[in-house]
């Protein structure tokens with residue numbers, strides 16, 4: 584579903600992503616794990632097209648989207664839940680979700696969205712800025728889902744979220760995977776969260792992939808070591 588080959592990304596002269604190759608099939612949840620500053624956000628921004636890549640190719644469902652604008656990539660089926668959520672604080676919950684619907688041409692918010700996130704239905708008239716961090720995270724996921732993505736990217740969804748809500752977010756991502764034919768890619772530092780959702784875990788270090796495990800065969804001690812060095 585998502586095919587990435589030899590992806591390189593630089594800030595000015597400084598290369599931060601050094602030629603990554605990976606493929607994520609339909610119905611797989613992949614976690615890309617790494618410490619602060621290892622390149623997770625840079626990778627995700629280049630996948631969604633906020634940052635240009637300097638080399639390599641990105642394809643979604645066989646369509647080459649390298650160097651196309653973000654909105655084109657969203658039309659081709661990739662959606663992004665950014666680090667820090669980035670919801671629109673002065674728009675209501677409902678209006679925030681509706682901003683995602685231009686692409687999918689939905690007329691109204693589908694029932695399954697509110698079924699996944701009942702709290703958003705209760706709060707649909709409230710301003711996004713008045714929601715808690717966990718509720719904003721749910722809102723950002725709902726806004727991404729109404730674009731009907733084939734590939735859903737979430738950049739550190741547990742950051743700043745309290746542990747009980749982290750469990751809810753894991754449950755929601757597992758539910759989404761059951762409900763839709765979708766590829767989920769999450770960047771994370773919290774291993775208990777990725778163990779609850781991921782089929783595969785890759786460790787990124789200074790812009791290179793240095794370790795990969797299927798969840799069922801995961802070497803947690805080694806991954807913890809990579810995350811704590």
Ligand SMILES: Nc1ncnc2c1ncn2[C@@H]1O[C@H](COP(=O)(O)OP(=O)(O)OP(=O)(O)O)[C@@H](O)[C@H]1O
Pocket residue numbers: 594599617618619620621622623624625626666
């Ligand atoms: N706008 C920028 N200009 C120059 N260098 C940057 C910029 N943004 C990030 N970097 C550098 O790129 C590298 C990767 O940063 P990135 O934010 O992608 O890491 P990360 O793994 O997402 O970390 P975090 O969890 O802290 O967000 C770091 O060395 C960082 O200092």
